[in-house]
Amino acid sequence: MIRRRFPWLSYLVVVTGAVLTVVPFLDMVMTSFKGAGEAGTLPYHFLPKAFDLSNYRAAIDQLDLPVLFRNSVVATAVITGSVLFTSSLAGYALAKLRFPGRNLIFRLVLSTMMFPPFLFFIPHFLILVHWPLAGGNDLFGRGGAGLTVSIAALAMPFLVNGFGIFLMRQFMVSIPDEVLEAARIDGAGEFAVWWRIVVPQTRPVLLTLGLLTFVQAWNEYIWALLISTANPDVMTLPVGIQFLQDYVDPTRTMPIVMAGLVLSILPVLILFLLLQKYYIRGVMLSGLK
Amino acid sequence: MVNALTPTTTERAAPSTRSSSPAVDGRARSRRRQAVVAYLFLAPTLLFFAVFLILPLGFALLLSMSRWAGFDLGGIQPVGTDNFAGLFADGSTFLAPILTNTLLFALGTVVLALAGSVVVATCIDNLRFQGLWRTLYFLPIVTTVVAVGNVWKYMYEPGGLVNGVLNALGLGSMAFLQDPDTALPSVVVVQAWASVGSAVLILTAGLKSIPESYYEAAALDGAGPLTVFWKITLPLLRPSLLLVCITQFISGLQSFALITVMTKGGPGDATNVAALEMYRQAFSYGRWGPASAAAFVLFVVVLVVTLAQLWIFRRKEEDA
Numbered sequence: 150m151i152r153r154r155f156p157w158l159s160y161l162v163v164v165t166g167a168v169l170t171v172v173p174f175l176d177m178v179m180t181s182f183k184g185a186g187e188a189g190t191l192p193y194h195f196l197p198k199a200f201d202l203s204n205y206r207a208a209i210d211q212l213d214l215p216v217l218f219r220n221s222v223v224a225t226a227v228i229t230g231s232v233l234f235t236s237s238l239a240g241y242a243l244a245k246l247r248f249p250g251r252n253l254i255f256r257l258v259l260s261t262m263m264f265p266p267f268l269f270f271i272p273h274f275l276i277l278v279h280w281p282l283a284g285g286n287d288l289f290g291r292g293g294a295g296l297t298v299s300i301a302a303l304a305m306p307f308l309v310n311g312f313g314i315f316l317m318r319q320f321m322v323s324i325p326d327e328v329l330e331a332a333r334i335d336g337a338g339e340f341a342v343w344w345r346i347v348v349p350q351t352r353p354v355l356l357t358l359g360l361l362t363f364v365q366a367w368n369e370y371i372w373a374l375l376i377s378t379a380n381p382d383v384m385t386l387p388v389g390i391q392f393l394q395d396y397v398d399p400t401r402t403m404p405i406v407m408a409g410l411v412l413s414i415l416p417v418l419i420l421f422l423l424l425q426k427y428y429i430r431g432v433m434l435s436g437l438k
Numbered sequence: 439m440v441n442a443l444t445p446t447t448t449e450r451a452a453p454s455t456r457s458s459s460p461a462v463d464g465r466a467r468s469r470r471r472q473a474v475v476a477y478l479f480l481a482p483t484l485l486f487f488a489v490f491l492i493l494p495l496g497f498a499l500l501l502s503m504s505r506w507a508g509f510d511l512g513g514i515q516p517v518g519t520d521n522f523a524g525l526f527a528d529g530s531t532f533l534a535p536i537l538t539n540t541l542l543f544a545l546g547t548v549v550l551a552l553a554g555s556v557v558v559a560t561c562i563d564n565l566r567f568q569g570l571w572r573t574l575y576f577l578p579i580v581t582t583v584v585a586v587g588n589v590w591k592y593m594y595e596p597g598g599l600v601n602g603v604l605n606a607l608g609l610g611s612m613a614f615l616q617d618p619d620t621a622l623p624s625v626v627v628v629q630a631w632a633s634v635g636s637a638v639l640i641l642t643a644g645l646k647s648i649p650e651s652y653y654e655a656a657a658l659d660g661a662g663p664l665t666v667f668w669k670i671t672l673p674l675l676r677p678s679l680l681l682v683c684i685t686q687f688i689s690g691l692q693s694f695a696l697i698t699v700m701t702k703g704g705p706g707d708a709t710n711v712a713a714l715e716m717y718r719q720a721f722s723y724g725r726w727g728p729a730s731a732a733a734f735v736l737f738v739v740v741l742v743v744t745l746a747q748l749w750i751f752r753r754k755e756e757d758a
Contacts, residue, residue: 156565159564159565162561167574167575169631170574170577170631171574173586173590174577174589176593177585180592189597189598192605193601193602194602195602235482238479238482238483239479241479242479242480246472248476251476254484263741263744268498268733268734271720271726271733272493274720275497275726276494308486309486314483338475339472339475367582368580368583370583370698378721386582387584410584410589414585422573429572433640433643
């Protein structure tokens with residue numbers, strides 16, 4: 150019980166740290182209510198003079214927020230759906246089916262996790278530029294802008310995730326073979342076995358992987374920035390808000406930028422607060438972020 | 439395989455006249471069918487890895503040894519290792535300040551985040567409502583880098599929160615992000631602030647695995663809280679500390695989104711890091727060759743750290 154001898158000191162440290170963590174978020178919210186000439190001027194005031202919602206209206210209008218929101222939702226949904234589907238199917242094959250080349254493919258999946266994402270920005274972009282028969286390209290990928298101008302480009306490099314396959318496989322290994330065998334005896338094909346037995350049994354892991362992928366995809370910035378430069382119509386929320394911050398007078402727009410940020414953070418924040426048990430387990434499992 | 443031994447599977451397989459044993463034939467058939475199904479299930483994954491992993495790696499390697507501007511694939515000229523030599527030539531900014539900045543950024547982040555998270559995790563372990571605290575510390579991790587970067591950038595400004603606090607304490611304002619001397623430390627603080635949460639998570643799990651009996655024994659021997667921390671908690675926490683250290687270091691080496699948002703590498707090259715330099719060379723100047731070479735140099739650095747991690751942890755397992 151020696152660990153509990155100095156509770157007041159522990160409280161002091163933890164509360165101070167928590168305040169330091171939360172204050173920037175509060176500053177963001179407070180600034181989002183500040184009027185023109187109130188933000189970024191001396192002396193600094195934490196609280197706004199009035200809680201005015203006009204910045205939120207301005208964010209929705211100036212930022213074209215509904216369009217940004219739609220693009221973010223589409224890209225995030227496609228990525229999350231695809232990662233869950235491919236990870237579960239591939240994980241099942243690697244965990245429960247026997248076939249030549251299984252170890253080799255499993256090793257390939259493991260090795261994909263060794264390659265850092267920055268290595269792929271250039272070749273992925275150039276591959277999409279030269280995608281055959283898309284965006285004005287001929288069969289050999291020449292002549293047009295390829296897939297870089299399509300909204301699909303936002304999602305394409307993230308559709309399959311080596312870590313996701315690894316995670317699903319590790320959990321599926323522990324499903325008893327007898328259960329799968331019983332279903333096969335009842336005449337179920339492998340796809341039915343996967344869909345009716347394996348998927349329901351791995352629902353918590355799917356939720357964890359889905360949350361991790363959702364948050365990552367929703368917050369993705371660098372790749373989305375690249376694709377949005379090629380085609381501004383597919384701008385996502387982070388890119389659009391940063392665009393406003395970069396190219397319009399920063400002192401005047403800062404409260405509007407903050408309002409946009411508050412709105413863009415909300416969906417992830419709500420999801421995280423509701424399902425944090427699953428998310429935190431995911432971070433523990435990946436040990437990465 | 440279990441399924442091949444079950445009678446029903448054998449019965450379902452069509453009886454073969456040529457085979458001496460229908461059971462063996464059925465087993466082979468079922469195994470073949472399973473292989474077909476497995477490759478069908480793996481097809482999207484394998485296709486993706488072919489187009490978005492193996493092809494890009496080959497392409498990037500080719501580009502790193504070529505001179506190429508624009509988008510015409512026919513214009514790629516092989517130049518051997520010229521691009522790599524150019525990175526390390528006299529007068530190149532790649533080694534210093536860019537690669538040096540990269541290492542300082544990663545190292546500074548690790549030191550700050552580790553120090554903060556060790557203290558916080560040890561203290562959280564003493565408290566009730568641990569879940570609530572963890573949730574609070576976790577907020578930056580689920581937040582987009584655009585939000586984190588802009589909020590801090592704004593807080594660092596003359597009329598922002600940080601200078602507001604300094605002024606309230608009677609100190610002068612600082613030009614955190616505009617002064618070349620303070621720009622890099624200022625972004626390091628933000629990166630560390632954003633990564634404390636996950637470090638706390640890993641360390642709390644590590645603390646939970648230390649048996650309570652060690653602490654009881656220390657209490658019986660009359661050890662003070664600081665002695666307990668140095669002699670029991672820290673040594674037994676070493677695997678978790680190492681994990682935090684290395685994963686944060688690797689992600690520090692390659693992260694540049696925060697810097698892009700906050701300083702764009704400036705002022706001058708004061709906060710320019712290798713991944714950002716790669717990005718700019720490629721997408722601002724279209725110099726695909728030098729950019730790809732820079733990417734591979736950074737990749738080698740990351741790979742060395744990754745392999746060191748694998749080696750250290752494998753040795754740990756053998757020791758255990």
